[in-house]
Amino acid sequence: MDFLPALARWIHFMAGVMWIGLLYYFNFVQVAALKAAAADGTAAGITKHVAPRALLYFRWSALVTWLAGAALLGSQFIPAFTLSKGLAGIGVGAWLGTIMLFNVWGIIWPNQQKILGMKPATDEEKTKARRLAFLASRTNTMLSIPLLFFMAGGWSHRALFGL
Amino acid sequence: MKNPLDSLWGTVISGLVLTAILYYVVRGFLA
Numbered sequence: 001m002d003f004l005p006a007l008a009r010w011i012h013f014m015a016g017v018m019w020i021g022l023l024y025y026f027n028f029v030q031v032a033a034l035k036a037a038a039a040d041g042t043a044a045g046i047t048k049h050v051a052p053r054a055l056l057y058f059r060w061s062a063l064v065t066w067l068a069g070a071a072l073l074g075s076q077f078i079p080a081f082t083l084s085k086g087l088a089g090i091g092v093g094a095w096l097g098t099i100m101l102f103n104v105w106g107i108i109w110p111n112q113q114k115i116l117g118m119k120p121a122t123d124e125e126k127t128k129a130r131r132l133a134f135l136a137s138r139t140n141t142m143l144s145i146p147l148l149f150f151m152a153g154g155w156s157h158r159a160l161f162g163l
Numbered sequence: 164m165k166n167p168l169d170s171l172w173g174t175v176i177s178g179l180v181l182t183a184i185l186y187y188v189v190r191g192f193l194a
Contacts, residue, residue: 145178
C-alpha cells in the first residue's frame with residue numbers, strides 16, 4: 001500500500017506548485033501590474049480575462065493541495081494536527097496550510113467575487129473587499145514562507161533541524 | 164505604524180521572521 005502515499009505526495013506537490021505559484025503571481029506580478037494598467041486605462045484586460053481564470057485554478061488547487069496533504073498524512077493526521085512529539089514540525093506546516101486554505105475560500109474568493117463584479121456590491125463594499133482580499137493574499141504570501149520551510153524540512157529533515 | 168504587508172519586502176521579511184520564531188518554538192517546546 002505504499003502506492004497511495006506516493007500518489008498523494010505527487011498530487012500534493014503538483015497542486016501545491018499551482019496554488020503557491022498563482023499566489024506569488026498575484027502578489028509579485030498582478031498587484032503592481034494592475035496599478036500600472038489602471039493608470040493607462042487597460043486594467044480591464046487583467047480583471048476580465050486574466051484574474052477570473054487565475055482565481056479558478058488558485059482556489060481549486062488550494063483545496064486539492066490540502067486534501068492530498070491530508071491523504072499523505074494518513075494515520076498521522078491527528079497526531080500532526082495535535083503537534084505530537086516528532087510530528088510538531090510537519091504539524092505546524094499543516095496548520096499553516098489549513099489557515100491559508102481558509103483565507104482562500106473564506107476571505108479572498110468571496111471578496112474577489114465582489115471586486116470582479118461576479119457578485120453585486122456597492123462602490124464602498126468594493127473598496128472594503130479590495131483591502132480585505134489584498135491583506136488576506138499578503139498574509140498567505142507571508143505564511144507561505146514558514147509553510148514551505150516546515151513542509152520541506154519538518155518531516156524528512158526533522159533530525160537535521162532538531163524538530 | 165505602517166502595515167508591513169502593504170509592501171512586498173515587508174511581507175517577505177515578516178515571513179522570514181515568522182519562520183525563525185516558529186522554528187525556535189517547535190524546537191524548544193514541541194520537539
